[in-house]
Amino acid sequence: MKYFKTPEFLFEVLGEKQSLLEVGCTLVFALVGSWVIYLVAGVELDNWKSMLAFLVIADVLAGCIANFSYGTNEYYSQRPKNRLIFIAIHVHILAVAWLLSEPLDSAMIIWGFTIVSAFIVNALKGTRIQCFIAANLMCYGILLLIYLPLSNWFLMVSAFFLIKVLFSFSVDHFGKQAER
Incomplete structure (x- = not known):
């Protein structure tokens, strides 16, 4: 596969x-996924809050795919501090809930589970068990999402947020696995 230098x-x-x-x-999934969520949500893009919410949703969907790419994975694999910061600043699900008037208590639970799990998975970098633990925590996260009283569209966004931060980003998909 041919790679090009990304703008700084x-x-x-x-x-x-x-x-x-x-x-x-990445772009196609962000656009198609956002469009599907927009159709399911039935939200009008007639004010700044809804427009900003759908930009954040598109970012979640784009990151869900981009974080699996070799380039993104390699960039953060070489910058462990940046990976920790990137995990910590992921408040997307809280922003979407606030912007579109979804229950903030459910959003806080989703966000808390995702971020704590992502830090656990990130701490396992270089071990053979990292991907397994990430998948295990992601499955528990899916159970949590199904259990919470979420609207269909917010469930969709929450699932992609969980995948993006916990599995797509926190796992070093291409790194050398240690013998631990």
Whole structure:
């Protein structure tokens, strides 16, 4: 696969190098996924809150795919402090809940579970068990999402947020696995 140098202002999103296939897949999923969620939500984009919410939703969906790419994974694999900061600043689900008047208590539970789980998974970098623990925690997270009283569209966004932060971003998908 042919890679190109990513513009510096996109390093935190796409890494230092990226392929057209990975960028294309990321953009298509962000657009199609946001459109489907928009249809399910039945929200009008007639005010700044709803427009901003759907930009945040598109970011969640784009990151869900981009974080699996070689370029993004490699960028954060070489910058462990940046990975911790990136996990910590993921308040997207709280912002979407506030912007579109979804229950903040449920959003806090989702956010808390996701962030704590992501830090646990990130701490396992370099171990063979990292991916397994991430998958295990993601499955518990899915159970949690099903249990919470969420609207269909917010359940969809929450599931992609969980995947993005906990599995897609926190796992070093291409790193050398230690013998621990």
